[in-house]
Amino acid sequence: MSDIRVVVVDDHQIVREGLSSLLGALDGIEVVGTAEDGRDAIHVVAESAPDVVVMDIQMPRLDGIEATRMITGRQPDTRVVMLTMNEDDETVLAAIRAGASGYLLKGSGAEEVQNAIRAAASGGMVFGATLAAKVATYFAGGTPKAEEPFPDLTDRERDVLKLLATGKSNDAIAAELFISGKTVRNAVSAIYAKLHAAGRAEAIIAAREAGYGRD
Numbered sequence: 001m002s003d004i005r006v007v008v009v010d011d012h013q014i015v016r017e018g019l020s021s022l023l024g025a026l027d028g029i030e031v032v033g034t035a036e037d038g039r040d041a042i043h044v045v046a047e048s049a050p051d052v053v054v055m056d057i058q059m060p061r062l063d064g065i066e067a068t069r070m071i072t073g074r075q076p077d078t079r080v081v082m083l084t085m086n087e088d089d090e091t092v093l094a095a096i097r098a099g100a101s102g103y104l105l106k107g108s109g110a111e112e113v114q115n116a117i118r119a120a121a122s123g124g125m126v127f128g129a130t131l132a133a134k135v136a137t138y139f140a141g142g143t144p145k146a147e148e149p150f151p152d153l154t155d156r157e158r159d160v161l162k163l164l165a166t167g168k169s170n171d172a173i174a175a176e177l178f179i180s181g182k183t184v185r186n187a188v189s190a191i192y193a194k195l196h197a198a199g200r201a202e203a204i205i206a207a208r209e210a211g212y213g214r215d
Helices: 013-024 038-048 064-074 089-098 110-121 129-139 155-164 170-177 181-195 200-209
Strands: 004-009 029-035 052-055 079-084 102-105
Touching (some): 004 013, 004 038, 004 110, 013 029, 052 064, 064 079, 064 089, 079 089, 079 110, 089 102, 155 181, 181 200
Parallel strands (some): 052 079, 079 102
């Protein structure tokens, strides 16, 4: 039986090279290419025709979800296993809808990653233990209840944070929410404290990583 041909996609060089070395040392797996973002991944996959792509999600230029959708649409025989830090319901289900055959967290052990690649190459689907219930619910026709990020925030503070994540000023936020500038300032201060953010930039980064401000 020929080796499983794998492409590794991750925007962090140390992760990309480390995973490539790890997989390349395993019997029956050959790393035939790497890419640093989704756009590069599309070209590398087209040129190398791998059996499996190990794909990060949050990357510049083109994220892993969109890259997966394009790769599986153009090359349906190529399977994609997502390997990421993100396990929120929306992202997991988006990956499935995009055509991913597996979804593992970056804390997964080498054996788990290896098994996922082999399963994907043989036409199966593999998801980490912590994600299994969500995936089972999805395929059963249900919708897992999405947990709102930052549970310590009040509804008002969450509304302010969502607008903050879009880059709006305090005055613009006050106008959109029909509240006073003082109320916005108080909410922003509370947000900084609850998110342990040193300032506006850190709060915005945390909010965007949680999915706010992307519409």
